[in-house]
Each structure stands twice: as C-alpha cells, then as structure tokens.
Amino acid sequence: EVQLVQSGAEVKKPGESLKISCEGSGYSFSTSWIGWVRQMPGKGLEWMGIIFPGDSETTYSPSFQGQVTISADKSISTAYLRWSSLKASDTAMYYCARASGTGSYGYYYLEYWGQGTLVTVSS
Amino acid sequence: EIVMTQSPATLSVSPGERTTLSCRASQSISSNLAWYQQKPGQAPRLLIYGASTRATGIPARFSGSGSGTEFTLTISSLQSEDFAVYYCQQYNNWPSYTFGQGTKLEIK
Numbered sequence: 001e002v003q004l005v006q007s008g009a010e011v012k013k014p015g016e017s018l019k020i021s022c023e024g025s026g027y028s029f030s031t032s033w034i035g036w037v038r039q040m041p042g043k044g045l046e047w048m049g050i051i052f053p054g055d056s057e058t059t060y061s062p063s064f065q066g067q068v069t070i071s072a073d074k075s076i077s078t079a080y081l082r083w084s085s086l087k088a089s090d091t092a093m094y095y096c097a098r099a100s101g102t103g104s105y106g107y108y109y110l111e112y113w114g115q116g117t118l119v120t121v122s123s
Numbered sequence: 124e125i126v127m128t129q130s131p132a133t134l135s136v137s138p139g140e141r142t143t144l145s146c147r148a149s150q151s152i153s154s155n156l157a158w159y160q161q162k163p164g165q166a167p168r169l170l171i172y173g174a175s176t177r178a179t180g181i182p183a184r185f186s187g188s189g190s191g192t193e194f195t196l197t198i199s200s201l202q203s204e205d206f207a208v209y210y211c212q213q214y215n216n217w218p219s220y221t222f223g224q225g226t227k228l229e230i231k
Contacts, residue, residue, distance in 0.1 A: 035220075037167075045159070045167065045210050045222040059218030062124070095166055102173070106217030109157040111178065113166040 002026040004034075004096055004114035011120045012086050019082040020117045022096030029077035030054040033099035033108055036070060036081050039116075040092040050099060050108070051079060086121045093118050125149050125216045129209075129223035135231040138201050144226045146194040146211035154190045155215035161225075162207045170209075171196065198228075206230050 007021040022034065036048040049060035053072035060070070072079040079096055093116045099108035126149040136142045146156065154174040159167040169178040171187035174194055184199040198205055211223040 044225045045161075045212070047212070047220040047222060050218060061219055097167075100172075107155055107214055109169065109172040109212070109214050110159070110167075111169050111172075113168070116166050 002098060002112045004098060004112055006094075006096060006114040006117045009118040009120070011122070013123055014086055014088055014121055016086050016121075017082070017084050018086055018119065019080050020094060020119065022079045022081075022114050024077045024079070024098060027098070030074045033101075034072065034079040035097050035099050035108070035110055036068075036079075037095045037097065037110070038064075038092045039095065045095075048081070048094075053077075053079065086119075088121050088123075090119060091121050124219055125152060125213050125221050127211055127213055127221050127223035129211060129226045131226060132224070133227045133229060135229050136201055137231045138203055140201055142198050142201060142228065144196045144209055144228070146189075146196070146223050148192045148194075148213055151191045152213040152215035155213060156187075156189070156194050157212045157214060158185075158187055158196045159210045159212065160205075160207045161210065167210065201228075203230075 003025045005023045035050040038046045048064045049070050051058045051070045053074040069082045095116045096114045097110035098112040100111040101108040128147045130145045156174045158171040161167040175187045186197045208225045208227045210225045214220050
C-alpha cells in the first residue's frame with residue numbers, strides 16, 4: 001500500500017526557519033516524483049513544486065521559486081520542504097503527494113497524498 | 124501561467140440528483156486535466172486523470188469529459204459522501220501546474 005506520512009504540526013515565529021518532511025512507503029521512492037501543494041486557511045490548492053528523488057531534479061512554480069526549498073533523501077525515502085525565514089503569510093496546510101503519469105516527461109497528476117502538515121507562523 | 128476557472132463556485136444539489144461541474148482552461152491543455160475531491164479536514168483525493176480516466180477505487184458514478192479548454196465532471200447520482208469541494212488541475216504546462224479555485228458541492 002502506497003503511503004505518504006508527513007511530519008506533525010508546527011508553530012513558529014516570523015523569521016524562524018523550518019523544514020517539514022514527507023516519508024513514502026509501499027513503492028519505489030526513488031522512481032516517482034513527489035509534489036508539494038499549499039492550502040492557505042479557507043482557500044484553494046496551490047501548486048508549489050516537484051522533485052524526483054532519484055536524482056533530486058526539482059522544479060518550482062514561479063510563485064514559490066526562491067521562497068521555499070524542496071529536497072529529498074532517497075536513502076530514507078523522505079522528501080522535505082524548507083523555509084529559511086518564515087512569514088506570517090506562510091501559515092497554511094502543506095501537502096505532499098506522489099505524482100503519477102502516462103510515461104511522458106512533464107505530465108504528472110497527484111495520485112497519492114499525505115495527510116498534510118499545518119504550519120502556523122505567528123509572533 | 125494557465126488559469127483554470129471553475130464554475131459555479133457553489134452548487135446546491137439534492138441527494139440522488141445528477142450534477143455537472145465545469146472547468147475551463149485559459150489555453151489548450153489537451154487532456155492533461157485531473158479532478159480532486161476534498162472533504163473538510165482531509166487531504167484531497169484524486170478522482171479523474173487524463174480528463175476522463177477514473178482513478179483506482181473511484182465509483183462509476185463519477186465521470187469526466189472534455190479536452191482542449193473545456194472540461195466537466197459529472198456525478199450521476201449524488202450520495203451523501205459526495206458533498207465536498209472539487210478542484211480541477213492542469214498538468215500540461217510543466218512545471219507550472221495550476222489548480223482551479225474549487226467548486227463547493229453542498230446539500231440542497
């Protein structure tokens with residue numbers, strides 16, 4: 001069974017750094033893309049970026065480029081989302097999801113989702 | 124960036140009825156469209172990919188259609204567990220995938 005288990009909720013202050021995680025199991029972690037999605041309180045879904053753990057190829061949505069860093073450690077089947085300096089506007093639920101596709105590069109939908117990590121940034 | 128526009132924002136429907144949700148892309152995305160369902164306090168769930176292929180375990184009452192810029196999700200006979208928010212997402216424009224703003228399906 002494919003599972004993605006995310007790290008627990010975080011409460012941070014503005015300016016602090018943070019790294020949340022997403023551990024995959026039940027499939028070959030190195031050979032499937034992992035995407036990250038933001039959902040601000042009461043709002044819709046926003047695509048952040050995606051990583052291929054096998055070689056750490058990463059791409060970002062223009063809206064999130066330079067704002068976050070996506071990484072992965074295939075040795076422990078875990079992907080990460082990191083902030084170097086949090087802002088109050090980073091308060092949101094963050095989801096990781098395993099991407100699937102038709103075999104052609106660049107066409108991936110999100111088939112399996114983690115349970116989400118709630119990040120609260122408040123002074 | 125490809126803008127995905129869903130309509131209506133909210134849809135009030137009675138259980139047992141048939142309903143159709145719409146999603147429009149600002150430019151052609153071929154059939155590279157997915158639909159997701161999200162219930163309160165839960166992660167989204169994949170319903171449809173490739174515009175019309177049901178994901179594993181999704182009931183046959185859910186169907187998707189369309190290509191290019193116009194897409195629909197149809198639920199043939201609404202069950203109580205179907206009341207949720209539905210999102211479309213284009214995955215044609217790598218790496219700038221985008222979601223629609225969502226349609227909330229509520230009980231009439």
